[in-house]
Amino acid sequence: MEDKKLTPQESMALITKMIEDSKQRIATPDTRVSVMWATLSIVTAVIVGILCLITHDPRYNYIWLAIPIIGYPLNFSMGRKKAKRHEKTYVEYVNDGIWRIVGYITIALTAICLIYDAIGYPQIWIAMFYFAFIVVGFAAAMTGVILKEKSYVFGGIFSIVAGLITAVSPLCGTPLLVSWTIPLYIFCFFMMFIVPAVIIRHKLKKTTK
Template sequence: MRKLFEMEEKELTPQESMALIQSMIGRSRKRYSDNSFFFLLWGWIVLVASVGHYYLSTFTDFEYPFIGWSMTIVGGVISGVVGARRGKTSQVKNYTDKMYGWLWFSLGMAMFTIVFNGQLINWNTVPFILLLAGVGTAVSGAMMGFRPLQFGGFVFWALAFVAFRQPENYQMLLLAFGIAVGYLVPGYIMKANFRNNGV
């Protein structure tokens, strides 16, 4: 390949300067990174935990139907390790990636706070989790220009409306549905996009 800048340093014209600036800025502006790993990881953890919770509390006498949620601790550790490793090895630090990391970290803290204090609100945690997940997916979708995530955000919001009016058991099914539409479907589309055309 021809080395762009190995030619003799010649005087730039204003037009050439402007064209060079535009082309370089265009190169560093990428649409989004492949974050499908995190959506798929959390999508599956929440789907299994919420369906398990519904099943165990409806059809069995098992004392701890919420046992599946302990997987979120493992998920948190995996996310932290993978996220930190990706940040370290990436060759370029984009402002978008930084905002993205902080958005989900903050939402994670908010979700943890709600669940940790769940007893104080009679374990009516799901509607709030749905709302926060909706904020995360809608804003991530807008930052990436990725419509399936933005659509997922609206689904979470609508489900939260319904969930406020349902008992805990049914809330679990709404959460499972929301996570399938809001995390898993966009996650798989994102993964396929990256595999097919690397965008």
């Protein structure tokens, strides 16, 4: 039996349904992996910021390692639950692929920073800061493009611009002080992940009424 060929209208309807299904799963609490990472990043940033401002001890920056140490096991656990509950759509596969690449880059960059730190270049860790703004911001923007969700796109672009500002600031003689970089980091992650999740959830509630 031959497969039925879809008309352009049917194809668009199918794609739209896949996108809406993906949005719904992102808004579901037990599959909100991106929000988990954002919350973990924000909490860690608050702790690091407070401790660094109070003690002026840069060694507290090692607390940033709590993000992958705690995040990856949680990510794996949430991913297993999601896999048991439904089959992924193509949109979800693409989106997961983007964030999987971000994860690989995170591991590689962390290893590079640890090596350079061990041989006497602790300032290398600033690379992780730029990475969080620019690379994660780009991935968030791509998520917005895939899901046709403007809030993700806006949050991602905002983070990229913020990252570029932090990158060029030292070149212009502006020091990267904890007093403004940490709040900017927190705000970017809030805009990239928390706000879009709330907006999507609100939209889904309206459509189900």
